[in-house]
Amino acid sequence: MNKNVKIAVAGGKGGTGKTLVATNLFYVIKEEGKEVELIDCDAEEPNAGLFFNGNLIYHSDVMLKVPEINTSLCVYCGKCKEYCNYNAILMIGFSKYIKVIEELCHGCGACSIACDYSAITKKNRKIGEVNQYQVQDKALLTEARMQVGVYSPVNTVKTALKQNPHPYVQIIDAPPGTSCPFIHSVVHADYVVLVTEPTPFGLSDLKQSIETLKGMKKFYGVVINRVDEPNQEMMQYLQKENIKVLAQIPFDRDIATVYAQGGLIAQHLSAYKKVFTGLLDLIIQEICK
Amino acid sequence: MQVAVISGKGGTGKSSITAALASLSQNIVLVDCDVDASNLYLLFNSTHEEEYAFVGGEKAVIDYNRCTHCGLCMVYCRFDAIVTENGKIKIKEVFCDGCHLCSRICPEKAIAMIEEKNSKYFAGSFRHGKMVYGRLAPGEENTGLLVNKVREKAKQIAKFQRIETILLDGPPGIGCPVMSTITGVDKLLLVTEPSLSGIHDMERMLAVAKHFNIETKIIINKYDLHTELSEQIEQKAKAWDATVIAKIPYEPLFVKAMIQQQSIVEFAPDSPSARIIASIYDTVLLH
Numbered sequence: 001m002n003k004n005v006k007i008a009v010a011g012g013k014g015g016t017g018k019t020l021v022a023t024n025l026f027y028v029i030k031e032e033g034k035e036v037e038l039i040d041c042d043a044e045e046p047n048a049g050l051f052f053n054g055n056l057i058y059h060s061d062v063m064l065k066v067p068e069i070n071t072s073l074c075v076y077c078g079k080c081k082e083y084c085n086y087n088a089i090l091m092i093g094f095s096k097y098i099k100v101i102e103e104l105c106h107g108c109g110a111c112s113i114a115c116d117y118s119a120i121t122k123k124n125r126k127i128g129e130v131n132q133y134q135v136q137d138k139a140l141l142t143e144a145r146m147q148v149g150v151y152s153p154v155n156t157v158k159t160a161l162k163q164n165p166h167p168y169v170q171i172i173d174a175p176p177g178t179s180c181p182f183i184h185s186v187v188h189a190d191y192v193v194l195v196t197e198p199t200p201f202g203l204s205d206l207k208q209s210i211e212t213l214k215g216m217k218k219f220y221g222v223v224i225n226r227v228d229e230p231n232q233e234m235m236q237y238l239q240k241e242n243i244k245v246l247a248q249i250p251f252d253r254d255i256a257t258v259y260a261q262g263g264l265i266a267q268h269l270s271a272y273k274k275v276f277t278g279l280l281d282l283i284i285q286e287i288c289k
Numbered sequence: 290m291q292v293a294v295i296s297g298k299g300g301t302g303k304s305s306i307t308a309a310l311a312s313l314s315q316n317i318v319l320v321d322c323d324v325d326a327s328n329l330y331l332l333f334n335s336t337h338e339e340e341y342a343f344v345g346g347e348k349a350v351i352d353y354n355r356c357t358h359c360g361l362c363m364v365y366c367r368f369d370a371i372v373t374e375n376g377k378i379k380i381k382e383v384f385c386d387g388c389h390l391c392s393r394i395c396p397e398k399a400i401a402m403i404e405e406k407n408s409k410y411f412a413g414s415f416r417h418g419k420m421v422y423g424r425l426a427p428g429e430e431n432t433g434l435l436v437n438k439v440r441e442k443a444k445q446i447a448k449f450q451r452i453e454t455i456l457l458d459g460p461p462g463i464g465c466p467v468m469s470t471i472t473g474v475d476k477l478l479l480v481t482e483p484s485l486s487g488i489h490d491m492e493r494m495l496a497v498a499k500h501f502n503i504e505t506k507i508i509i510n511k512y513d514l515h516t517e518l519s520e521q522i523e524q525k526a527k528a529w530d531a532t533v534i535a536k537i538p539y540e541p542l543f544v545k546a547m548i549q550q551q552s553i554v555e556f557a558p559d560s561p562s563a564r565i566i567a568s569i570y571d572t573v574l575l576h
Contacts, residue, residue, distance in 0.1 A: 013300070014298070015300010016299075113394060148463060152432075153464055199548060201304065
């Protein structure tokens, strides 16, 4: 396989099995002795790290530059408040009261450009962290972890993805939904694996993910998880849209049990190893097309 | 009374349990706050009575008749949204945060801000009352503002129809949309599962709930998948001043019910899970 291949694992609905697929794919590549990196971009609830024992080899805090107002220089003109598009500056002019609401600040810097009196300086606010673990000789796990109470995981996700511009196969575990954090996680991917489940909820969210990826001109395929009886409507939709089904994972209580304990099904349930090596082969074929 | 159902982790069974709670009521306002992947309207096949456009953010757009490609906007943008391609300035729409700074500082006044109006929210009826839900357009930032709009609409309907209970189905995660879902609610129901991921995510969610100082009750779904981890959940819950009020077994009927567009209470009212949910309804929504 070419190096520098980026495979994102996504799926609109929460809990369809994104992390199951991402961690097991990472496992089978790692076991083949190939260089691989798993990046957990579900920064609100990062879980991939629970499945591997690695040594922490890198840690950095993700900082946002937020304004600090020097009240001895401030003339309470209100221009910074006017420039702020996020309502993060509270000012009551006649009481000479001004305050930055850091939780609302997006760190755009508009207020400091607005200020004609040099009353605004920058300070760093921690909004997340990036941790990198050595799982095996050639296998790395990078985790984006948002601070509790922060409004958005996007900056932390972006920092984690920027962390490693090195020649590894990258598996990106994307967050649920199709909004900003999802887009930022898949924007640089060569291929997107959409994990869904054969239910009306799964299909509805899958359609939304596919429409989004079409708009982004991405290549993608589908993994159907927890297959008990096939969902005719889903199969018809996928056929009509000419979307490849890369793998189907059965509805199996053993999978849930292994997963619950932080285990990998490709390792502990021998039957499933083939599912993931097969999935990997298909993804590579699709990328090389 | 407003009760929000949340989980931290996705796929713990939050929406299935919310749907079951809603179908135990004769008249409830059910609100799907997962505007990024709303599903409850599908389950209940709700009617479409009101539809509203929601203006989310704004995006910068360059007027190339004016742009001199001086690159000043690129220097100021903190979101890496402005790049040059062959000496030409370009805005990468996906990265634009809508802060207005580029349009303010452009010496040629070549950058305009365009509103994003593709998101919507809806109100209608379903077989157990009224339903409100939102649909965030793909790629838009889920700031929680759409969740606020959906909740305002729900409150209005509850007041007008004299409905006492508003039940909110929250989004996964712990970010802004979750905070918007739980702000000002009376009770939180946290649905978790006995897995390392479930416990990890529950604790992060409990930290958020504690910050908001809201009474939190925990439901362990699929508790029998791993009884030791279920015990761990009970211990961890205590440390956060939260109580485990119910344990639901691993139940494939939830999926079968969903495929029939029913909640488990409607599909299999005599199943053990449906009975447990009925007791949750009595302790949380009736008191």
